[in-house]
Amino acid sequence: MPTYTRGDIISQTTFWDTYHKREQIEELVEQAKIANKELHKFMLELTKNVKCEGGKPIKYMRGPLKTRERIAEKCGITQWDEPSTDRKSGVKTPLEVKDIARATIVFSTIAQMMAFRNYIYKTPNFQAIKDKQSPAVKDLWTKGVEDEYKDVKFFLQVNIEFTSNVTNRPKEKRTIPHIVELQLNVSQMARGKKYGHAFYNLSRLGKLDGKSVFVWDNPDCVITVPGAKKGNVGNKLRTAIVMCRSMAQGDQQVLLATNILSKMLTSKLRLLDKRVTGKKVEYNVYANGDNPLVIRCGPYNSKVAANQDSGPAQAWAISYLSSYIWGNFTKFQRKPGITGTAANWFAEH
Structure with a gap:
């Protein structure tokens, strides 16, 4: 069974084609439940390799999974059961929603955050998508942004075992990539x-x-x-x-x-x-x-x-x-x- 993705652009992957936007969203939510566990494993591995003050483990927070309703809103769906009301322009496709599963780390200093950022650059999860379009990292600290909220957001690829659920198609279990988000922040900025x-x-x-x-x-x-x-x-x-x-x-x-x-x-x-x-x-x-x-x-x-x-x-x-x-x-x-x-x-x- 084929999978659908955006090719060279950082994208989610689904078994549903682009004409089935709602089915794509439903599937991505189910994928994210599995991907969230893989993100947790990734974070645990990072905490073993990079420590912060006094050798203390870095603590991270797993964010709640983005809901079907929030994804739908981003994709121009205002009424789930009324496709005729969907907005056609200025909206994302489900494949472009890459932060359904997410985590955050809050550091006490910029140096700690930057060190951790540089370490993540070397991980296979980042390297797998670093050369694709729509950047795999959004680093507002390196852009000279002043007097605005700024953080570092990484998109990371985790591989998950997922069974297709396309109507009238045989069920098939495949290893597919799923994109998750990791946000790095510093304490004062998080408070702000x-x-x-x-x-x-x-x-x-x-x-x-x-x-x-x-x-x-x-x-x-x-x-x-x-x-x-x-x-x-x-x-x-x-x-x-x-x-x-x-x-x-x-x-x-x-x-x-x-x-x-x-x-x-x-x-x-x-x-x-x-x-x-x-x-x-x-x-x-x-x-x-x-x-x-x-x-x-x-x-x-x-x-x-x-x-x-x-x-x-x-x-x-x-x-x-x-x-x-x-x-x-x-x-x-x-x-x-x-x-x-x-x-x-x-x-x-």
């Missing part, structure tokens, strides 16, 4: 992500000319938060606003930006006294809704500080606070402090 991600959640919903792009001062750029996501976005944003205010130390531009987004939360989102999720009761949380939250971008003069309820003001505030919070967290990363076995490996290579 807790707050900066609130602004990322909004900016990644920006659309310009049919593409996922956020340009805060472009009138053609529009952020649309679906009704089903408004509550989650609002709750994260409120926490991030509180953090920015605590860090502001009287900075009037920061306080203006937080004021603009606080007004948006008050006017555009509904706050509940309490919400029951399963057996848990959460108090003072934002609710989802039927109507989307729409933010229309455009030029905004923050020096004048007028029209604080406008879309351009909200888009400016999102952009400004995103840069502000990452600027404060990244500045602590500029003194590497080399320690541990990882540092010795780094010095030798």
Whole structure:
């Protein structure tokens, strides 16, 4: 039975052809359950070979498997049982979703992270796909990115034993490759992500000319938060606003930006006294809704500080606070402090 992949591009592999997008997604989720075990073995092997401070083992966190619904969303599927509603442009194919199984390591210093990064370059799991298109590593630390969230993301290939489940075809067990993701981070940046991600959640919903792009001062750029996501976005944003205010130390531009987004939360989102999720009761949380939250971008003069309820003001505030919070967290990363076995490996290579 043939398998389907993207050839020279880093890609997942399925037994279903490209006309069966939903079946590909279902199969990839099942593959990821097996691949997650192989990723765990890979990580255990790495912890034996590279240590951190004082020879301590490197600790890693296995992330939850990406759900069928999240993969479908990336692939333009808004209703699982209604293919006619699928978005046709600006979306990924299931074969391009390469982070269904994933893990993260958080280091205390940049030097440790870079040492570990260099070690992974040599592993067969990376070497197997390093020469393919769509880079096998996304290293924002080497790109000179300032005042933004940055990490190192590796795509790694693990081989799994998987049985095909194509309808009306004989079952066949084959060894096939599956792509997993490993993220390397440093502690301050990971802490900043807790707050900066609130602004990322909004900016990644920006659309310009049919593409996922956020340009805060472009009138053609529009952020649309679906009704089903408004509550989650609002709750994260409120926490991030509180953090920015605590860090502001009287900075009037920061306080203006937080004021603009606080007004948006008050006017555009509904706050509940309490919400029951399963057996848990959460108090003072934002609710989802039927109507989307729409933010229309455009030029905004923050020096004048007028029209604080406008879309351009909200888009400016999102952009400004995103840069502000990452600027404060990244500045602590500029003194590497080399320690541990990882540092010795780094010095030798």
